[in-house]
Amino acid sequence: xxxxxxxxxxxxxxxxxxxxxxxxxxxxxxxxxxxxxxxxxxxxxxxxxxxxxxxxxxxxxxxxxxxxxxxxxxxxxxxxxxxxxxxxxxxxxxxxxxxxxxxxxxxxxxxxxxxxxxxxxxxxxxxxxxxxxxxxxxxxxxxxxxxxxxxxxxxxxxxxxxxxxxxxxxxxxxxxxxxxxxxxxxxxxxxxxxxxxxxxxxxxxxxxxxxxxxxxxxxxxxxxxxxxxxxxxxxx
Amino acid sequence: xxxxxxxxxxxxxxxxxxxxxxxxxxxxxxxxxxxxxxxxxxxxxxxxxxxxxxxxxxxxxxxxxxxxxxxxxxxxxxxxxxxxxxxxxxxxxxxxxxxxxxxxxxxxxxxxxxxxxxxxxxxxxxxxxxxxxxxxxxxxxxxxxxxxxxxxxxxxxxxxxxxxxxxxxxxxxxxxxxxxxxxxxxxxxxxxxxxxxxxxxxxxxxxxxxxxxxxxxxxxxxxxxxxxxxxxxxxx
Numbered sequence: 001x002x003x004x005x006x007x008x009x010x011x012x013x014x015x016x017x018x019x020x021x022x023x024x025x026x027x028x029x030x031x032x033x034x035x036x037x038x039x040x041x042x043x044x045x046x047x048x049x050x051x052x053x054x055x056x057x058x059x060x061x062x063x064x065x066x067x068x069x070x071x072x073x074x075x076x077x078x079x080x081x082x083x084x085x086x087x088x089x090x091x092x093x094x095x096x097x098x099x100x101x102x103x104x105x106x107x108x109x110x111x112x113x114x115x116x117x118x119x120x121x122x123x124x125x126x127x128x129x130x131x132x133x134x135x136x137x138x139x140x141x142x143x144x145x146x147x148x149x150x151x152x153x154x155x156x157x158x159x160x161x162x163x164x165x166x167x168x169x170x171x172x173x174x175x176x177x178x179x180x181x182x183x184x185x186x187x188x189x190x191x192x193x194x195x196x197x198x199x200x201x202x203x204x205x206x207x208x209x210x211x212x213x214x215x216x217x218x219x220x221x222x223x224x225x226x227x228x229x230x231x232x233x234x235x236x
Numbered sequence: 237x238x239x240x241x242x243x244x245x246x247x248x249x250x251x252x253x254x255x256x257x258x259x260x261x262x263x264x265x266x267x268x269x270x271x272x273x274x275x276x277x278x279x280x281x282x283x284x285x286x287x288x289x290x291x292x293x294x295x296x297x298x299x300x301x302x303x304x305x306x307x308x309x310x311x312x313x314x315x316x317x318x319x320x321x322x323x324x325x326x327x328x329x330x331x332x333x334x335x336x337x338x339x340x341x342x343x344x345x346x347x348x349x350x351x352x353x354x355x356x357x358x359x360x361x362x363x364x365x366x367x368x369x370x371x372x373x374x375x376x377x378x379x380x381x382x383x384x385x386x387x388x389x390x391x392x393x394x395x396x397x398x399x400x401x402x403x404x405x406x407x408x409x410x411x412x413x414x415x416x417x418x419x420x421x422x423x424x425x426x427x428x429x430x431x432x433x434x435x436x437x438x439x440x441x442x443x444x445x446x447x448x449x450x451x452x453x454x455x456x457x458x459x460x461x462x463x464x465x466x467x468x469x470x471x472x
Contacts, residue, residue: 128380
């Protein structure tokens with residue numbers, strides 16, 4: 001059955017976060033030299049991501065947005081690697097690097113093509129301001145921005161999927177989660193959503209070891225969002 | 237100062253609700269004849285709108301979405317005018333007429349032009365599903381859908397404006413409310429937003445008496461959204 005809506009994971013699936021963060025760290029290091037490669041710092045910053053959301057998923061901490069978690073995680077990484085964060089403005093600019101991430105080359109043409117047939121929604125752990133800034137930075141518009149701030153929790157908490165479908169007035173079976181991460185798709189399928197895996201074999205750099213291939217029989221697997229637009233035509 | 241984001245009222249400002257509701261009532265009356273003109277029923281249905289939101293604005297009733305209020309209001313109008321609502325499916329189809337409203341002819345080209353420079357957001361009393369369906373019906377996409385379901389109350393409650401700006405990470409002064417209704421703009425200005433009035437002299441039909449002209453010195457006044465795109469170029 002063809003879905004009515006596609007819900008997209010964003011970091012890694014639609015945007016190349018490692019390229020964008022590395023680029024802005026490189027600029028920062030011109031004024032605040034660092035002994036480590038920007039890729040090392042980008043990976044270390046991202047590595048704090050999942051554990052920083054855990055207290056919110058489990059209910060031990062109230063909802064705070066991703067700018068707040070990125071700021072806290074940057075402080076941790078700065079201590080670990082002896083980084084200078086500079087003035088409050090410079091630190092803020094670095095945190096907002098997550099609002100200026102470039103799309104993978106296929107993302108914008110792929111989403112634009114899919115929008116002719118399907119509601120295309122951002123279903124990210126980013127908050128509304130981050131999601132709208134990312135889309136505008138890449139010169140496209142989602143049909144609707146869902147995600148953490150709407151559902152008040154972080155994926156892969158079950159409510160992150162069920163409440164997003166509800167907000168569209170659709171049943172989970174009418175919605176397809178699109179992600180480059182098997183764990184995201186497993187959690188979406190658990191709630192009754194359809195699933196599509198996008199291969200992003202360099203999301204974590206050239207020596208990536210995880211999520212190189214689908215680990216389950218997802219409804220669709222594709223090597224880009226443009227390919228997903230072709231593959232989805234074969235459904236039903 | 238040029239705003240960063242434009243927040244649009246939708247019913248009346250962007251879409252011609254009276255035309256869409258009249259069209260679908262006309263279809264319904266083919267199977268369930270009615271002694272009244274469809275325009276009379278459309279106006280009566282819409283006339284229940286403000287009073288039905290009042291218990292939610294005042295906190296006496298928890299948040300329910302506009303489909304729920306439209307259903308309750310349709311029942312009231314059916315009693316007043318002795319309408320037959322038909323089967324549950326027929327009634328649902330009528331309620332969903334509010335998801336199938338045509339834009340005024342200038343709305344889509346105007347919003348597309350404004351999106352080159354500004355975040356363009358839906359800031360309607362409609363819920364998320366209604367807003368996304370209305371945009372897709374008219375073949376465009378907002379940068380972001382804000383509105384009642386995000387802020388959990390109805391305009392002109394102050395929080396409906398302040399929380400929408402917060403969701404964009406912007407101060408009210410960086411946001412401009414765009415509406416065909418002076419009362420909406422007055423409430424937005426009260427919270428520190430900029431304001432733009434769009435003339436829609438036939439929103440309520442050919443003998444409209446309210447909101448024909450701006451009643452205050454709004455930052456901008458225009459006769460269409462295309463004109464707004466020209467007028468906003470003169471700001472700064």
